[in-house]
Amino acid sequence: MQTNLSEAAQALERAEEAESILRACVHCGFCNATCPTYQLLGNELDGPRGRIYLIKQVLEGQPVTEKTRLHLDRCLSCRNCETTCPSGVRYHALLDIGRAEVERRTARPARERWLRAGLRHGVSRPAVFAGLVGAGRAARALLPEALREKIPAHAPTARPSPRPPARHARRVLMLEGCVQPTLTPGTNAAAARVLDRLGISVTPAPRAGCCGANEYHLNAQQAGLARARRNIDAWWPAIEAGAEAIVMSASGCGAFVKEYGHLLRFDAAYADKARRVSALARDLVEVIAAEPLDAFAPVAGKRIAFHCPCTLQHAQRLGGAVEGVLTRLGFDLTSVANGHLCCGSAGTYSLTQPEIAKRLRENKLDALEAGQPEAIVTANVGCQTHLNGAGRTPVSHWIELVDSLLSPNPQPNL
Known part of the structure; x- marks a missing residue:
């Protein structure tokens, strides 16, 4: 595609990247x-093709309208197009650049600004989010439907057994989210x-918080990168002490942490550390799939439907990885039509x-339930919460299914 970036666009930090894409x-x-x-x-x-044209127009200096913003806002950032593209177009990076420029050049209506500010400041802070969910649960009946669906009627209960102490030579960090x-x-x-x-201990890193994706994808990109820097600082002592990986059980977080090196490449103080962090970032399934699974009691033919999040299959290119682990453990995975399509969660999307997200969710649940599974599992908390909001077949995280297979009285693996 021929381009002629405006002088203003040429001055952007990522101008060369945008033109290349x-x-x-x-x-x-x-x-x-x-x-x-x-x-x-x-x-x-x-x-994607139409949105690429819109971004091209923006970067070439043409007027930015509410219509431009609307069509870019409607993008799920699912990156399905990147899996499909024969030319290797890095669409998600161009979308980030285009959205930031549109945000700079247009003023959103007050209602949208308040909603996005609330999502940025409420979701990204675990303590604040916990308080908001507690208050929302108490007033659940009074909330708008889209928000009410996100708040479980009852507080979840974790499995009673506590986390094991750090006792193994092999150590990893784990993002709590x-x-x-x-x-x-x-x-x-x-x-x-x-x-x-499996002989791997988790080293606590309490100072690490939100991965930064929430703010970054709501066009508060500098705030998102500030969170990335804080996480790098929180993890760095353990990395220097020999932590072999930074594990994420939420595929959305994993996809973003793997981008730290690219997004902070112009930051002289953090570029090298960010590259190291991204190199160590692993989705949970990458770690478990590489290990022997004889510590788990096998199952025989339990029918499971797996929803593979977009951030796992399109962003991290790990489609089939969880399915492989579950198959090794004896589960019978049902066929899911159009498994490449997004469920509509997409972070805060x-x-x-909400209307587009709801239609996508219904389509996804229809596909997941078609094989009459005994359970549905996924690999991302956002997808899990969104799908459960429909009040249909309950959805859990696949690792909790694996955890239920742990054989009793293991021999110490020191």
């Missing part, structure tokens, strides 16, 4: 064939128990674009 696009339209919003809405501007400790506290506890049985 634009030039890589050959207008083939293969991306539209797998774009969830294009399939639902049928509008060229609600597909911002919403996971409140919404699904059993997930990381289960992950710690499973890792312990289900709150900023």
Whole structure:
């Protein structure tokens, strides 16, 4: 694609990257064939090719309108198009650049600004989020439907057994996340128990918090990068002490932490550390899939449907990894039609674009339930919460399913 960036766009820190991505696009339209919003809405501007044209116009200095912002806002950032693209167009990076410029050049309506500010400041702070969820649970009946669906009627209960102490020579860090400790506290506890049985201990890093993706993708990009720097600082002592990986049980966090090195490459103080952190970042399944699984009691034919989050299959390119682990453990995985499509969660998308998100969720649950599974599991807290909001078949994290297979009275593996 030929480009002619404006002088203002040429002065952007990521101008060269944007131009390179634009030039890589050959207008083939293969991306539209797998774009969830294009399939639902049928509008060229609600597909990747149309959005690329919109961003090109913005960077070439043409006027930015509410229509421009609307079509970019409707993008799920699912990166399905990147899996499909034969030219390797890094669409998500171009979208980040375009959205930031649109945000700079247009003023959102007050209601949108308040909503996004609330999501940025409420979701990214675990203690604040916990308080808000508690208050929301008390006043649940009075909340708007889109928000009410996100708040479980009852506080979740984690498996009674505590996390094991750090007792193994092999050590990893684990990101606790911002919403996971409140919404699904059993997930990381289960992950710690499973890792312990495999001879891997989790080193606590209490100063690490939100990965930064929430703020970054709400166009508060500098705030998101500030969180990335704080996490790097929190993890660095353990990294220097020999931690072999930084493990994420939420695939959305894993996808973003793996981008730290790229996003902070211009920061002289953090570039090298950020590259090291991204190199150490692992989704939980990457660690477990590499280990022998004879510590787990095998199952025989329990039918499971697995929802593979977009951040796992398209961003991290780990489609099939969880399915492989579950199959090794004896589970019978049902077929899920259109498994490449997004469920509609997409971080805070289900709150900023609730109608589209709801339609995508219904389609996803129809596909997941079609094989009549005994249980549905996923790999991301956002997807889990969004799917459960429909009040249909309950969805849990796959690691809790694995945790339930731990054989009793293990021999110490020191």
